[in-house]
Amino acid sequence: MMSDGEFLRTSCGSPNYAAPEVISGRLYAGPEVDIWSCGVILYALLCGTLPFDDEHVPTLFKKIRGGVFYIPEYLNRSVASLLMLMLQVDPLKRATIKDIREHEWFKQDLPCYLFPEDSSYDATVVDEEAVREVCEKFECTEAEVMSSLYSGDPQDQLAVAYHLIIDNRRIMNQASEFYLASSPPTSSFMEEGMPLPPGVKAHPERMPPLLADSPKARCPLDAL
Known part of the structure; x- marks a missing residue:
């Protein structure tokens, strides 16, 4: 988390989404570069x-520093103006979160299904560790x-x-659960003779050798 007046120096992320001040190696403020990246995403x-x-990175950087981009004719003027505000080269002139929220394109009536209520969230339960x-x-x-x-703000x-x-x-818990659910069973299930979970099949490479496939004892020639 950042504090007001704190600047960053690290240059990271995909160059196509990076703000001019980031690729130029200058000190930058986090919110301003995030607005630029959001503008790139909105355009895409x-x-x-x-x-x-x-494909040529120096040419790409030159385009980003220039801040000139093509606006298709089918885009309405409202969203085009928002893109131009978000992709403003000068971070001091770039749109802020407040500017975006108050922009006419952002304030259009949107269908309720885009904002479903999270039935699993209980506002009356407070996580003390998070506090x-x-x-x-x-x-x-x-x-x-x-x-x-409790202010409701x-x-x-x-x-x-x-x-x-x-x-x-x-999100981290969901990612962990997905990883565990999608990972193949470990060899310990077969080595220790433990039953596999319901619906899980053993991996072919981890199947124990069958008795019929084990090498047979050879009979010496003089015994024939």
């Missing part, structure tokens, strides 16, 4: 291609975090941090 979703692309983690990150008290959670930074921690933990 709408146009089916990237706004800045070239303590927020306190460590923001150097605040548990009472302040609880006050933010979706933009409160302590509440947002708390929910991010919960979401990240849920």
